[in-house]
Amino acid sequence: xxxxxxxxxxxxxxxxxxxxxxxxxxxxxxxxxxxxxxxxxxxxxxxxxxxxxxxxxxxxxxxxxxxxxxxxxxxxxxxxxxxxxxxxxxxxxxxxxxxxxxxxxxxxxxxxxxxxxxxxxxxxxxxxxxxxxxxxxxxxxxxxxxxxxxxxxxxxxxxxxxxxxxxxxxxxxxxxxxxxxxxxxxxxxxxxxxxxxxxxxxxxxxxxxxxxxxxxxxxxxxxxxxxxxxxxxxxxxxxxxxxxxxxxxxxxxxxxxxxxxxxxxxxxxxxxxxxxxxxxxxxxxxxxxxxxxxxxxxxxxxxxxxxxxxxxxxxxxxxxxxxxxxxxxxxxxxxxxxxxxxxxxxxxxxxxxxxxxxxxxxxxxxxxxxxxxxxxxxxxxxxxxxxxxxxxxxxxxxxxxxxxxxxxxxxxxxxxxxxxxxxxxxxxxxxxxxxxxxxxxxxxxxxxxxxxxxxxxxxxxxxxxxxxxxxxxxxxxxxx
Numbered sequence: 001x002x003x004x005x006x007x008x009x010x011x012x013x014x015x016x017x018x019x020x021x022x023x024x025x026x027x028x029x030x031x032x033x034x035x036x037x038x039x040x041x042x043x044x045x046x047x048x049x050x051x052x053x054x055x056x057x058x059x060x061x062x063x064x065x066x067x068x069x070x071x072x073x074x075x076x077x078x079x080x081x082x083x084x085x086x087x088x089x090x091x092x093x094x095x096x097x098x099x100x101x102x103x104x105x106x107x108x109x110x111x112x113x114x115x116x117x118x119x120x121x122x123x124x125x126x127x128x129x130x131x132x133x134x135x136x137x138x139x140x141x142x143x144x145x146x147x148x149x150x151x152x153x154x155x156x157x158x159x160x161x162x163x164x165x166x167x168x169x170x171x172x173x174x175x176x177x178x179x180x181x182x183x184x185x186x187x188x189x190x191x192x193x194x195x196x197x198x199x200x201x202x203x204x205x206x207x208x209x210x211x212x213x214x215x216x217x218x219x220x221x222x223x224x225x226x227x228x229x230x231x232x233x234x235x236x237x238x239x240x241x242x243x244x245x246x247x248x249x250x251x252x253x254x255x256x257x258x259x260x261x262x263x264x265x266x267x268x269x270x271x272x273x274x275x276x277x278x279x280x281x282x283x284x285x286x287x288x289x290x291x292x293x294x295x296x297x298x299x300x301x302x303x304x305x306x307x308x309x310x311x312x313x314x315x316x317x318x319x320x321x322x323x324x325x326x327x328x329x330x331x332x333x334x335x336x337x338x339x340x341x342x343x344x345x346x347x348x349x350x351x352x353x354x355x356x357x358x359x360x361x362x363x364x365x366x367x368x369x370x371x372x373x374x375x376x377x378x379x380x381x382x383x384x385x386x387x388x389x390x391x392x393x394x395x396x397x398x399x400x401x402x403x404x405x406x407x408x409x410x411x412x413x414x415x416x417x418x419x420x421x422x423x424x425x426x427x428x429x430x431x432x433x434x435x436x437x438x439x440x441x442x443x444x445x446x447x448x449x450x451x452x453x454x455x456x457x458x459x460x461x462x463x464x465x466x467x468x469x470x471x472x473x474x475x476x477x478x479x480x
């Protein structure tokens with residue numbers, strides 16, 4: 001068969017490569033796959049309305065497409081095995097036929113033949129399939145390259161530029177490094193900061209929250225401005241002591257999107273010093289607040305409390321309620337991590353914070369349940385009685401839970417024992433020795449064959465997926 005000409009093939013590959021930010025070799029491979037799918041569709045359409053499609057899913061596995069970039073065209077090639085008697089013309093060729101052009105041909109050898117159909121015979125349906133599959137393959141390659149480029153980044157914080165808006169999300173352009181092309185990332189509504197002004201071409205520091213591995217129509221990257229990891233990154237870049245390791249961030253609790261508009265964003269950061277002579281809080285704040293001010297500016301005025309971590313839970317809880325002044329911390333239930341904090345009456349509202357924000361963040365930072373009490377009205381005896389009831393209730397719930405888990409384990413063990421006994425009395429066919437070999441099934445020692453690619457009937461369209469849950473990493477309210 002003659003070469004099927006594709007005028008402008010080289011320009012097409014270059015244009016797609018530049019537009020999709022893909023190497024030319026990747027575009028060529030995608031084009032070959034698309035043309036092969038088109039050929040499959042062409043072969044299948046020959047049986048439409050005449051008989052049932054005789055081709056299995058892997059029927060065309062021995063076919064390939066060769067691109068000729070010099071003459072700008074392509075050929076469909078088929079690898080066929082030389083046999084004495086042909087049973088499948090698409091997979092085999094007779095020895096006598098091959099020996100007409102090659103005397104030394106032998107049975108079992110493989111030859112590659114040109115089976116390219118005429119351009120006019122290719123058909124509109126096959127051409128449409130080629131176009132759809134090419135678009136799909138290019139999208140798949142873009143996803144794969146984005147995943148490889150961003151999945152293993154050492155620095156999860158990127159500089160992003162606003163390019164457009166979709167519903168309540170902001171679509172931003174990000175790059176993984178110098179010289180690398182920009183790709184699109186989505187900043188969902190829940191990950192935006194209320195004080196940010198997302199105007200076109202505005203730049204922001206964002207935390208790379210997720211690299212999607214599922215097919216999507218839109219961006220594969222999801223970034224966040226509300227993630228606690230962004231605060232950690234900003235402090236690491238502004239405080240040399242953190243970079244050197246003499247100061248460490250122990251925990252971060254952040255409320256970037258408060259439940260009420262009357263309450264602004266706020267973050268509490270617990271820091272500790274590895275070297276005794278270094279003040280961790282002073283190092284993070286800097287001279288006249290110069291260091292922390294840089295972090296506040298990047299977060300558009302978000303309030304940040306830097307407190308000193310302590311191995312003593314009582315002292316740590318007292319520090320976490322800063323700027324309120326605490327008189328006493330009573331660890332009423334250490335096992336259940338429940339504490340009563342006594343504060344003067346004039347510090348009560350400050351310790352609780354507007355709509356409970358201060359004590360809520362302190363509880364998240366320390367991991368303790370904190371009850372703020374007025375020191376002048378605190379009745380220790382009655383409070384202890386209430387706490388004793390709570391402790392008894394907690395212990396009872398824990399005992400019931402442990403009992404239920406133990407009962408479940410016993411039931412599972414008994415069920416497994418009964419199944420084993422019944423299987424011994426009434427063995428199943430697959431329990432017989434040699435069952436898998438006789439039936440040609442894959443045994444445990446043989447790897448299962450991978451699923452074949454979609455056939456030519458695939459539309460090439462992506463299936464919309466819901467955004468995935470937030471990945472593990474730096475928790476919004478926990479330690480790094």
